[in-house]
Amino acid sequence: MLSSGPSVCVTWASCRPAPGDTGPPSISAPSPAPYRVCSPQGRSAAGRRWQRDPPDQVLPQWGEDPPRGPAQGETLVIKVSGVILSVVGGLAVGKEGPMIHSGSVIAAGISQGRSTSLKRDFKIFEYFRRDTEKRDFVSAGAAAGVSAAFGAPVGGVLFSLEEGASFWNQFLTWRIFFASMISTFTLNFVLSIYHGNVWDLSSPGLINFGRFDTETMVYTIHEIPIFIAMGVLGGVLGAVFNALNYWLTMFRIRYIHRPCLQVIEAMLVAAVTATVAFVLIYSSRDCQPLQGSSVSYPLQLFCADGEYNSMAAAFFNTPEKSVVSLFHDPPGSYNPMTLGLFTLVYFFLACWTYGLTVSAGVFIPSLLIGAAWGRLFGISLSYITGAAIWADPGKYALMGAAAQLGGIVRMTLSLTVIMMEATSNVTYGFPIMLVLMTAKIVGDVFIEGLYDMHIQLQSVPFLHWEAPVTSHSLTAREVMSTPVTCLRRREKVGVIVDVLSNTTSNHNGFPVVEAADDTQPARLQGLILRSQLIVLLKHKVFVERSNVGLVRRRLRLKDFRDAYPRFPPIQSIHVSQDERECTMDLSEFMNPSPYTVPQEASLPRVFKLFRALGLRHLVVVDNRNQVVGLVTRKDLARYRLGKGGLEELSLAQT
Structure with a gap:
């Protein structure tokens, strides 16, 4: 709550570089930066074993909105109509892939409880408006898509485990199983209405290959x-x-x-597919008797009465x-x-x-x-x-x-x-x-x-279940992103705006550091996300001085959930020159216990931490708990096993 009457912002002195620092490495910020730029001491980033991207290939900022494509509702409509036309058009395609994608889109939309296309907020499922919940919902949606396509609820769960999920735990298992069960029930109910047998829930999936006679078809x-x-x-x-x-x-x-x-x-x-099919049908003349065939709609093309063209059946059937x-x-x-x-x-x-x-x-x-x-x-x-x-x-x-x-x-x-x-x-x-x-x-x-x-x-930073087998010689120091922009517990608004506007920042998490006094090195205190800073700036959560002391604007968790997932860009937030001199206290909003790893930790160990805990950021510290770097998924996804050993990849610009 803000006090009535004029208020004066509190300003804080710039933090002093830690002993041994030669000054912060150059980062082209709009104004002189009093924030810390944390980098390893005694070794430059250029001295690492692996060469990073050149300056013209700087990775995008983690957490910034990617170029906005169609909304989820539009994507779903296009996907469904597209697969219908593709299958009907006779292309060599299947419908199960779009169904998996459609299930994921529906699940992602349900987890938000609102529609960006219709600009309606239904005020439901607000609890799930965060990355971890949305990730789990998408995994469940993929499983539901497989369940509907093949009538295979257990197969859908295992598909999500094997290919659709980047993180797994026991709680997620029953969530995905529940989604697969509901998908199978809904499909059977709708099919029972379509076939005129309401309440008959014994219908198979949309794609069913028929039952084999196990008494005659045995194997030895x-x-x-x-x-x-x-x-x-x-x-x-x-x-x-x-x-x-x-x-x-x-x-x-x-x-x-x-x-x-x-x-x-x-x-x-499409033209080549149709042409080749007709040429093969005309040239093969493989005519088979209709009796005993399971073909639903036999095609007589170039065959006598009572016969069908098996090549035509293979091409023209679904x-x-x-x-x-x-x-x-x-x-x-x-x-x-x-x-x-x-x-x-x-x-x-x-x-x-x-x-x-x-x-x-x-x-x-x-x-x-x-x-x-x-x-x-x-x-x-x-x-x-x-x-x-x-x-x-x-x-x-x-x-x-x-x-x-x-x-x-x-x-x-x-x-x-x-x-x-x-x-x-x-x-x-x-x-x-x-x-x-x-x-x-x-x-x-x-x-x-x-x-x-x-x-x-597609250069997607996807992590496999295990680190490359030849990566044991690499350490966190050699794969981390550096230098890292660090913020103080109480930071000037202008500094935060400059940091968020700086396009050279290649990560979405900012370590928060603080020193006991100006003579002590700044140690890690927590981690705050770019999205959190955006919301704080949007609601102008600044520390102010009133007649009764220091006060600050209160912010609810709902304010963060309402902004998710499309946080406004920093350019859309207006901050006056007077507000730039105000101070923002990050203590209440940062994660006070972020996951850290020593700089000597091996790459497989870092890899397992990301996979087992579902992390997005991992702070690399030295033996004095000073920040020396930051590891993100992109830093780990760069490395894979190639024919000549471990090789580094370029990653997507979205």
Whole structure:
């Protein structure tokens, strides 16, 4: 509460550099900076083992709003409508990827309890308006998307654990499981209304591959080497797919970055897909009898009455329907030449399509490619063994689908459960595990998984579960960001405005330091975020002097939650010249016990702290508790294991 009448701001003397400092390193601030710039003593940043980005590639400020794209509601509408058009248009895409993204968008919106598009604040879920809660909600939304797509609630939880979450604990597990359960229930309820059987909640997911007859389709121990061989083939083909897609993505980044060119490329891919499909259908003439086929809408193209064109069915059906056909059609339903041509052509079409500026997923195309060559493998095996009863093409189509998808995305645990839930089949759990594990091991020898590869290409600072194996020789001192701008417990408003306006600050957290007197070195007292300082400046929480002593404006936690997540830029906050001379007391708002690490700590230890605790900042201190640097996720994400050892990456500018 402010006192009535005129007030005079309290000013504080500038803190003195710690003994041994030669003065703060140069930081181009709008005015002479009385704040501290903390840097390691006795060693310059240029003397570190790893070279940092040049000045023209300074990383953006952590916590600043990235360039604002479409709001969440607009993103959701575009994503849903886009995937409908992509699938209906016949592109080699799947709908599961956009569904996962849509679930994450919905979860992120629910966690805020308001709509930025509609400019409405519903005043609900205000407690969840913070980064940690939003992160957990997004992980739950991704799991809900998988649950709705495949009717696999447990698979959705494991997918979020394996690929969708950067932090995990037991409390998050039941949250995500609850979201998957609600997603499955809602899907079944809506489908029961759609099918006219209200309250019948036994409907499968949107993508279901049908139930296998476990009594006739058994496997024996002598098939284990065959499954391993299929896993090896899936790993090799997955590595080839990822390598080709990597080259295509690099070409797009360099030459197809303008929106008009991206639209032209999407139109070109659609035209080529349609042309190739018609050419193959016309040239193959693979006509199969309708009796015994599981094709819902048979296409007679160039075939006699009572027959359908199997190549046309493979191309013109939805990809998931084609997968079901390859799994369950009786032996003799497909010609080996048809399967070989379809596998080869669809492999390159799917590789070319993934990465276009369209809503698309890679799960179903990968399963379709694997099911095609897996069924071809089963037909060949049947010829070799004299049509043995165990050499069923549908069984090997299932194994091929798992091997191909595992070789591309390199997931094991979640894919095993998703495949079992989507086929309502536990019998083949062990073969699927064996195939997926083999495909992952073989694929990792050549190139990383598709998701990890695109995370790297987009320069997203994502941390893997473990530090690079050759990073034990690196210490926190060698990877930290330095110099670090430090603030005092009581700092002038003008200094804070200058610090936040300074574009050379490459971190979102500012260590707060204080010395007992001007002759003592300033020691770490806490950590305050850029977003907190923005809110304090917006509400003008300044220390003032009145007739009864020092008073300050009160601020509620709700004020911080209302500003989240799009905090106003510092340029939009007006601070008068008189207010610049006021003082801000950071004691009540800073984190008084931030996580710290000594500068001699190894990189794997720092890595584990970030991963286990879900950190964004880690203050590096010396043996006197003086700040010498700051480690962020970007500092750790720079380093990865390359062919020649540990290499440093450039990171995204957003």
